[in-house]
Amino acid sequence: MITPVMQEDFQEIISEFSSKLSTLSGKTILLTGASGLIASYLLDIISIHNQQLENPIKIIAITKNPIIEDSRLSHLIKDKNISFITQDIGKPFNIPGKPNIIIHAASRANPSAFLEDPIDTIDSNINGTRTILEYAAKNPIEQFIFFSSAEIYGNPVAPFLPTPETYYGNVDCNHPFACYLESKRMAETLCMTFSRKHNVPVKILRILLAYGPGIKNDGKVISDFFYKLKENGEISLRDKGDARRSFCYISDTIRAILKIIFEGENGEAYNIGNDMETENLSIYELAELVIKISEKNTLVKPNFDTPPKEIYGMNNRLLNINKLRSLGFSPKISLEEGLKRLRRYYLEAGFLK
Secondary structure (H helix, E strand, O other), X not given: OOOHHHHHHXXXXXXXXXXXXXXXXXXXXXXXXXXXXXXXXXXXXXXXXXXXXXXXXXXXXXEOOOOOOOOOOHXXXXXXXXXXXXXXXXXXXXXXXXXXXXXXXOOOOOHHHHHHOHHHHHHHHHHHHHHHHHHHHHOOOOEEEEEEEHHHHEOOOHHHXXXXXXXXXXXXXXXXOHHHHHHHHHHHHHHHHHHHHHOOOEEEEEEOOEEXXXXXOOOOHHHHHHHHHHHHOOEEOOOOOOOEEEOEEHHHHHHHHHHHHHHOOOOEEEEEOOOOHHHEEEHHHHHHHXXXXXXXXXXXXOOOOOOOOOOOOOOEEOEOOHHHHOOOOOOOOOHHHHHHHHHHHHHHHOOOO
16 A cells, blocks of 8 residues: 555655666566565665666565555556565575566564564574575676664664674574574675675665554554554553664665665675664653654653663664765654654554544
8 A cells, every 4th residue: 555655755765866776777676575664665666666767677576475455565466567476585495587686675573573483583584595695696696685684783882882884793692582683693694605705796784673654563663652552542661661762764764775775885784774863762752752743642651660671781772874874875854754754654544543
């Protein structure tokens, strides 16, 4: 389902990257995890831009589940330039077609999914990545774009906040979420090994907390807060809400990805997020902002009875994106503006009234 606010996002991005996107005319892109928040935006942008091209970009879009009526990508089923393939990339499979560019975005991407099936989380991140890299080693491609996560840094120690790409990370390998963090770290190791040994043109994207229209209600904190407000008329927290996070609106995330695709260096990892310290809010402050934007007369309800978490490092996520900024990127959408756009989407899609 596409709504007016999504169309506005698409047009803003296309107006900035139209000439660059046109250089992909006639090429074939393999996109895994196509139904995810970020990948689905990329798919829509390419589909719209194809209308301007005499020789359109072809997409082989792999999804774990079939595209059905009224799903996020159902409007693209009849697009003759997109071939949808249902495939669990954690299981053995063959690469379809002969792609020029591979964008590997498939992964479980929320805490509830990690806990539901941690082994599948590991399989999709490691087995799927290796399968695609082995294809790229034997069949020369122009680019291999790997969607990693800035969560691989874990809880950074104070001197590394904001966190640069050079930070090695502070991760508890026995934590229930480690199935995601450690498998993403291993997948990055695979990417760099294949880059050095087989010259696979890898670019690694360490994406932090993207949100926006199309986000699923699957345990992510922003969608969770909107739905709690809708269902309960209030937002209750699991703890005091003092952990701090920096979120990045989907259009800025896409703009950053396109900057790296067209101007980034092979064999490099890039942080993607919003680095403005004014945007680095506590979970409590985020809940207050969602309430303000939703124009509700209610208060946030923290849980002071939850024992404090004992962690080594800072319970904060704030990236240093100087490397990305050196390519000419800067975030455009503030958290407040992004949340307003997300609320518009919920209203336009009929999730809120």
